[in-house]
Amino acid sequence: MTGRATDARRAAVLGAPIAHSLSPVLHRAAYDELGLMDWSYDRFETDEAALPGFFGELGPEWAGLSLTMPLKRAVIPLLDEISETARSVEAVNTVVFTEDGRRVGDNTDIPGIVAALREHGIQQVESxxxxxxxxxxxxxLAALSRVCSGEVVVYVRSAARAAEMREWGDRLDVEVRTEDWADAGDALRMPLVVATTPAGTTDALATAVPERPATLFDVLYEPWPTELAARWSMFGGAVVSGLDLLVHQAVLQVEQMTGITPAPLDAMRKAGEQALAAR
Structure with missing residues (x-):
């Protein structure tokens, strides 16, 4: 384990709504496992309008922030620097305050998706x-640029969304084809399916799961399993959950904020599973 000296430090997750966030559970479990007894991690209900004021009140004891919706883009003008990964999708979910007072933004969702897939044996797919x-x-899509060697087919409900995803494909150097949501059942025969929709949206697709499905990555973790994930598992397909993503992106946040590597993945995952089971 490598790291730096740690005095009392603070971190938190910001967003609106935020009461449901598992981030405090995951980060506090990491602090306990790492022996960072003087570290604290809280949650604050914060919208775009309140964000600059929140930043203005932060003292030198702050090590970092996790950001969820609707702040991932709104925070960018408040930062001194953002990583290439964050810039690629114009979204920051992690802010680290450096010892010299700089505010540095990053996106751990993208490498978190890649890490979760690789943990389940998905190194590369053709489509x-x-x-x-x-x-x-x-x-x-940014994560798939590192995992998928060929075409990514995106199923959308509107022409405007389709155009946006094709633009993201151009920016990220990913071959993107868009199809209407009415044909989303066709997606389930692909080597890798990433479901990014709100709870309930994919329930109607459960009956379209093929007899031998490949891998489903469903970014939801509550309620879990989704109807699609349950049906996928029943047919023997591999399922990666939103909790897998949440834990892996939080691991990277802990490492950046504390300067200690590796962060305790297993302890953080166990804490998250226990918290969800208790809800």
Whole structure:
């Protein structure tokens, strides 16, 4: 384990709504496992309008912030620097405050998706599908640029969303083809399917799961399993959950904020599983 000296430090997750966030559970479990007894991690309900004021009140004890919707883009003007990964999707979910007072933004969702897939044995696929075209879909597409060697087919509900995803494909150097959501059942025969839609959206697709499905990555973790994930598992397909993503992106956040590597993946995952089971 490598790391730096640690005095009392603070970190938190910001967003709106935020009460449901598992981030405090995961980060606090990491601090316990790493022996960082003087570290704290909280949650604050914060929208775009309140974000600059929140930043203005932060003292030198702050080590970092996790950001969820709707702040991932709104935070960028408040930062001194953002990583190439964050810039690629214009979304920051991690802010680290350096010892010299700089505010550095990063996106751990993208490498988190890649790490979760690799943990389940997915190193590379020839093609993939994305269900949905919201904020998470662009991060999924960026992750697939590292995993998928060929075409990514995105299933969307509107021509505007289709155009946005094709633009993201051009920016990320990914071959993107868009199809209408009415044909989303066709996606389920692909080597890798990434579902990025809100709860309930893919339930109607469960009956279209093929007899021998490949891999489904469903970014939801509550409620879990989704109807699609349950049916996928029943037919013997591999399923990667939103909790897998949440844990892997949080591991990277802990490492960046504390300077200690590796972060305790297993302890963080166990804490997340226990918290979800208790809900």
């Amino acid at each position: 993939a599908a994305i269900l949905g075209a919201g904020a998470t879909a662009s991060s999924a």
